[in-house]
Amino acid sequence: MPVSSIAQQVQSLREDAQKALESANSLEELNVFSTKFIGKKSPIQAIFKELKNFSAEEKKELGPLINTLRDEVQLSFETKKEQMTQAELNEKLKQDWIDVTKEYPTKQGSQHPISRIQKIVEDVFTSMGFMIADGPELETEWNNFDALNIPPTHPARDMQDTFFVSTGEVDTNKNSVLRTHTSNLQIRSLKEHGAPLRVIAPGRVFRNEALDATHDAIFYQVEGVVVDKGISLAHLKGVIEVMLNKIFGKKIKMRIRPGYFPFVEPGLEIDIWWEYKDKKGETQGKWLEFMGAGMMHPNVLKNCGIDSTEYSGFAFGFGLTRLAMMKYGIEDIRLLFDQKKEFLEQF
Ligand code: FA5
Numbered sequence: 416m417p418v419s420s421i422a423q424q425v426q427s428l429r430e431d432a433q434k435a436l437e438s439a440n441s442l443e444e445l446n447v448f449s450t451k452f453i454g455k456k457s458p459i460q461a462i463f464k465e466l467k468n469f470s471a472e473e474k475k476e477l478g479p480l481i482n483t484l485r486d487e488v489q490l491s492f493e494t495k496k497e498q499m500t501q502a503e504l505n506e507k508l509k510q511d512w513i514d515v516t517k518e519y520p521t522k523q524g525s526q527h528p529i530s531r532i533q534k535i536v537e538d539v540f541t542s543m544g545f546m547i548a549d550g551p552e553l554e555t556e557w558n559n560f561d562a563l564n565i566p567p568t569h570p571a572r573d574m575q576d577t578f579f580v581s582t583g584e585v586d587t588n589k590n591s592v593l594r595t596h597t598s599n600l601q602i603r604s605l606k607e608h609g610a611p612l613r614v615i616a617p618g619r620v621f622r623n624e625a626l627d628a629t630h631d632a633i634f635y636q637v638e639g640v641v642v643d644k645g646i647s648l649a650h651l652k653g654v655i656e657v658m659l660n661k662i663f664g665k666k667i668k669m670r671i672r673p674g675y676f677p678f679v680e681p682g683l684e685i686d687i688w689w690e691y692k693d694k695k696g697e698t699q700g701k702w703l704e705f706m707g708a709g710m711m712h713p714n715v716l717k718n719c720g721i722d723s724t725e726y727s728g729f730a731f732g733f734g735l736t737r738l739a740m741m742k743y744g745i746e747d748i749r750l751l752f753d754q755k756k757e758f759l760e761q762f
Contacts, residue, residue, distance in 0.1 A: 429487065433491070453492060528742075528751065529736065544613055556592050560572060575595035577623060595621065596638070597637065613641050617635065617637045620635070628747045636732050638731070639654070647727070650729060674707055678712050684706070710727060710729055711727070
């Protein structure tokens, strides 16, 4: 084969490659091009193989021709591939984007009715100069019962059955209970701060209860204690009236009855008139037991190191869960902790 024919082949291959590259419009077509013009079976490689039939002199002339063609084709291919990849990416970016400044619809959560009412109660009491205390849910048997004038053999323990974590020791300071009321905070607060004192303590309590629309086994109470010189039941009545009127924004009907709690003397129960809508949407009303209260027993003051001849005090404990039911018109206590979205979304 003459040298001129190889030179012609190189030239026509150059033109073919140029045309094929120009007409490749996608990365896939470019890959086809690369197999055809750059791969091992390409015509350029075939011409390389032909070289062995030429003399050394001829090879010197033809070699650079073919090398140049191969390098040109390779470079043009890579340049076009780079351009196409970039163009594809730009196209993708035009479609795949998010507007970070746009406001997307989000569902905002809301506070649970118990948390809401607790905040309201805390605001009312702090405005009357009360401090807010917190205490453990797992309490010593002594703080939950004995210190409140309820020794192990006292029948009042039966009214508040709960879980005992007993070590088998006789010393009730060494055994624990899931607290049955927030009255353990009477003991803790007085021991910590002494007299005079004005404190409330909201918290969760646990009892072995038969469940119904107004009784749960885990519920919330708020304890209140005022100890000072010359404190009487009149102060208690005044504080409760202020609290209820502020929370409901109107005068609330309440009734006071005698009640028995070993840690107060005299002891009272306060009921409030609860109006709610029944399932038919009709307004119903009934007296609901709302709180236990009374003048603090001298033994309790003594157990906390307070001189009961100098100081007197009142204490009360009300159902925060019941207050939430009254405030928000919830007819069944069990709805509060059923975890139903439809119910909670209303608040
Ligand atoms: C007590 O727990 C006393 N510690 C209250 C007290 C404090 C009396 C200070 C004197 C001085 P009682 O068991 O009655 O009392 O509960 C108080 C309030 O908690 C009740 O009036 C009621 O509102 C609420 N309550 C009681 N049991 C339940 C229950 N199972 N579910 C929901 N709320 C309840």
